[in-house]
Amino acid sequence: MEYSNETICQVIKYPARGEWAQLVERATKDVSELFGTVQSVFDAVRTQGDAAVRQYEKLFDKVNLSDLSVSEEEITAARQLISDDLKRAIVVAREHIETFHAAQRFEGKKIETAPGVICWQKAVPIERVGLYIPGGTAPLFSTVLMLAVPARIAGCKEIVLCSPPNREGKIHPAILFAAEVAGVHRIYKIGGIQAIAAMAYGTESVPKVYKIFGPGNQYVTAAKQLVSLKEVAIDMPAGPSEVEVIADSSANPEFIAADFLSQAEHGVDSQAVLVTTDESLVEPVLKALAEQLERLPRKEITEKALEHSRIIVFKTRDEVMEFTNMYAPEHLIIQTTDYAELAARVQNAGSVFLGAYTPESAGDYASGTNHTLPTNGYAHAYSGVNLDSFIKKITFQEISPEGIRNLGDTIRIMAANEQLEAHRNAVTVRLNSL
């Protein structure tokens, strides 16, 4: 492996296969050491409800809240506090997200598996879902749309949103506007572990939900992990965001650099990887990265993320695709002349962006696809959030007397061999009655 730590990011040329495992490894944080802290907050919220939530809000968010829920007045006021441009953009993005997710509606077919035996699946919404939206300086209103729009389409009866308030006890107006536009039913000024606890167990104000979605810091991640073991379902395990770009010499280095940096600016633990068979691409991309980086307000964060980001040159296209499926990136951008062919070979990825004019930003905000995606190699087994995430598929079956006559012996023999006599008898009593 020819390795050079350039000033801006690692460049690795022609790694031997034995070195790939190390190249697909992520720097994951084990949050289980936080389980003790999480459990103590859970216990308090479980036993003391809103009172405990208020205490933690005072402790962690430095705010005294009389009312945990956001009022109608606050939502109305939010509309005046953000620009018309932003409002229009949020409404347009919502439409596209709606269009894409509405097309995912599931209709189960009735299947006659044997004469007189009819089986089917039916999609039923999860009654109550909880969305967590982190606080901080930048309001993640896009995530509100990504979670609440499909929840609404799925038919969830109660969509609850928790987000930490600022020291004035306010949630950012763009979050409130997006929540209103997306159809969130209740919004609470609660952050961190106490938000996950409130939604998992319910309090006087906050209804108990059955599934919790959304990103968060390591405390939120630990809290979601812990509740997922017993109390409620969660969207998916969390990890730092990442992008892989596959490019050939036809690609514009400016575009590649821009996509690379748009991933890196997310946080110091984000990772961007450029994979190519064209060694000639390396220099122009490094140059474009250096130029664009200078102009970024989040330059410091971005630089840190670039330290563990990589440009990797492989000998063949086959190696590129094998490596890609081993890495299983959250986002995969393919900017090559043969992108359609490579797309067909993607086995493991969260969301794939094809061609020169399909930046990850499009999917992050407005093309309609979801941006809540599996990180950390979880794309080997998990899908990103989609309409399925908000429903259960319940199976139904209806068997006629003819049907049970047809199935009877099969069931009786199998039950007897599993030594489950009562299972066999449930068929026998019916056959005897016919």
Add this chain to the structure above:
Amino acid sequence: MEYSNETICQVIKYPARGEWAQLVERATKDVSELFGTVQSVFDAVRTQGDAAVRQYEKLFDKVNLSDLSVSEEEITAARQLISDDLKRAIVVAREHIETFHAAQRFEGKKIETAPGVICWQKAVPIERVGLYIPGGTAPLFSTVLMLAVPARIAGCKEIVLCSPPNREGKIHPAILFAAEVAGVHRIYKIGGIQAIAAMAYGTESVPKVYKIFGPGNQYVTAAKQLVSLKEVAIDMPAGPSEVEVIADSSANPEFIAADFLSQAEHGVDSQAVLVTTDESLVEPVLKALAEQLERLPRKEITEKALEHSRIIVFKTRDEVMEFTNMYAPEHLIIQTTDYAELAARVQNAGSVFLGAYTPESAGDYASGTNHTLPTNGYAHAYSGVNLDSFIKKITFQEISPEGIRNLGDTIRIMAANEQLEAHRNAVTVRLNSL
């Protein structure tokens, strides 16, 4: 709440709404106290591979294994060791399971969310999956079919099965036959925590998988929980099996009792609940239960399960359905004249059995639906195992120059408001190039 602890099971008449919460509670076991034991086995298997697995097999299953994998010869021999009747039954059941799950194949549609913006989902199989089948006196070959058949239909490239061997180092021939018939690729003689560890981390013999399915004792449950937090996905959280029967005076008490007992015989922690508005049904059902119970070989287990099983009488049909959706049973049998109407009102259940001739046993073995279902109220948020369990839905998008012109402003405004300048720039460089 009029409560009488009959000799055979609890009978509760007209419980007040405030008492329902207690009636839907399950006796759950917290397995987190086993995490220490589990972690030490994980560490050993992770660092010492097969050698550690062999040691644990010696320790827990009392067997010295030279080869962990089941040989072709053993599989061939298994065919001779089980009856033709059982072989036929397994093949018939496989066909029905295949028919039902093959109908669940997913084809993503290409959606133009805005002019020039094409988005779609594509189902891609999880490359390697692991199935755990418990040991014990009764061989759970039906579960082999329920997990391996959909895995094969989904297109999983490697289906790995682990099951503990007996003291002669053998796996029950019915399990081997079902595995062969269902299309399992590799079978290993490994049980308990070490099986979950081997599949989660991989060893010299056992390939690392990305998702683990199947039932097990509390150690297996704890092991699956622990790996699900970091290493691999799992099918769903585990809990004791349960059935709810809704019946009216049209129902045959013999059938109800048989269904009740077929649930109770699973294990001492199983639960059966009969819910009705017809008080007159109680006596005949109690009588049938007592009679049928006497004839069961697993009478002792069944009796213990009946101790926390219940007959509950409600005043109205609305109460019945409200209670049902609150309980969210794994299995729900509806034996009433208006079962179609009640079925339409089911919001939370794993699998629903409609009419007099549709016993749970049918779905347990041979109707075609899956029997790996959410217990413990998880049906509020989880589906049972189905074809989706073995695939990921990857999203793809392709945006034309026209498309990015249409989306450009929306993305740029949203990115700027989330203070993600590099996200905005990824669009700007493209718009500037047009």
